[in-house]
Amino acid sequence: MSAEAKEKVLRDWDKFIESDFDKDRFTKxxxxxxxxxxxxxxxxxQGGFYGTYFEDPEDTLRFIKQFDRDKGCISxxxxxxxxxxxxxxxxxxxxxxxxxxxxxxAIYPRLKQKARDKKLTEINKLKDKLKKxx
Numbered sequence: 001m002s003a004e005a006k007e008k009v010l011r012d013w014d015k016f017i018e019s020d021f022d023k024d025r026f027t028k029x030x031x032x033x034x035x036x037x038x039x040x041x042x043x044x045x046q047g048g049f050y051g052t053y054f055e056d057p058e059d060t061l062r063f064i065k066q067f068d069r070d071k072g073c074i075s076x077x078x079x080x081x082x083x084x085x086x087x088x089x090x091x092x093x094x095x096x097x098x099x100x101x102x103x104x105x106a107i108y109p110r111l112k113q114k115a116r117d118k119k120l121t122e123i124n125k126l127k128d129k130l131k132k133x134x
Contacts (some may be wrong), residue, residue, distance in 0.1 A: 001088065001089070006091065008029060012027045043078055057111045058118075069097060
């Protein structure tokens with residue numbers, strides 16, 4: 001991967017994080033890097049990968065832990081951290097971790113609140129269904 005290609009992926013990564021993991025910012029280039037060089041499986045395709053990690057805030061929390069130095073940067077799918085030390089991609093992958101480190105203080109509380117709100121919505125829907133059964 002050329003230095004220019006790595007810069008483009010890193011730029012896509014930064015924009016994706018800044019957008020709060022917006023689907024429109026999840027580029028094919030970023031997806032390909034994640035599945036080819038960051039120890040993620042493809043989940044069938046780009047849409048499947050996005051659905052696996054970014055449609056539910058709890059899944060997104062699990063995803064970002066791989067890019068959190070305090071959590072050890074362990075691959076959430078393979079349980080290892082060799083993706084950070086590979087000869088050809090250690091530079092970009094560590095830069096991706098660095099970018100997450102700069103943003104995680106804001107990201108974690110926001111995602112935890114989204115997860116909480118989602119659960120409360122689910123609880124309220126169940127309550128409504130139970131009322132209808134009475």
